[in-house]
Amino acid sequence: MTREEVYAKLLPVFKDIFDDRRIKIDDSTVSTDIVGWDRLMHIQLIAAIQDEFAIRFAVEDAANMKNVGELVDLIMKQC
C-alpha cells in the first residue's frame, strides 16, 4: 500500500474510535493533538487498526510509537 492509501483507510478508523467526524491526521499528529487519546483509547485504536488492516503489532511497537507517522510506517511494513 502507498502512504496515501494507508491514510485513506486509517482516517475513518480515527474518526470512528474518537467519535469525531472532523478529525484530521498527518505524520506529525501526536496523542495530545486529539482529545481523549489516552492509554485506554490507544489500545482501542490499535485493536481497530489491526482489524482493519489485518495486521498485528508487536506489544512494544504499539506502546512506543511517537506519532501517526510512525504508526503509518509500521502499517506499511506489513501491507
Add this chain to the structure above:
Amino acid sequence: MIVDHIGYAVRDIDRARTEFEGLGYTFEESVFDVDRNVCIQFGNNGEYRVELISVMDREKEAPVVDVLKKNGPTPYHICYRSSDLATDIEKLKKKNWIVMIPRARALAFDRSGGGSVVFLYHRYVGMIELVEMGSLGDMD
C-alpha cells in the same frame, strides 16, 4: 472459560466495600500491589465474586486511573480462569486480542496459592483478565 470474578474500579475502596457488604458480599483482606499501583479487595456473595480495585497513587500510571477518569466507579473487566495461560494468550492473539498488560504475578492471588494474570483487549469485546492459579513462573 469459567468466570473467576468481575473487576470494579472504585475511587474509595473502603466506602465501596461498605456498600457491597450491604448487597450481601463478604470481603477478604485488602492487598496493596505496589508494582501495579493498586489496592485490591475480593468480595464473595454465594458463587459470585467481585474484585474492588482502587488506585494507590493517582499521580502514577495504572489502567484503572483512566477508567475512573472516563466512567467513575464501574465494573470494567471480567476475569476468566485459565489452566494454561501461555497457550490461551497465543490462541487469543491469533483472534486479534491485544496484550494490554503482559503476564505478571498477581499479589492478590497469593492467599489462594499464587497466580499470574494478563490483561487483554479486543475491539468488539473490550478488556478481559485471565488468571492461571498456582502459576508464578514463565512470565512472557
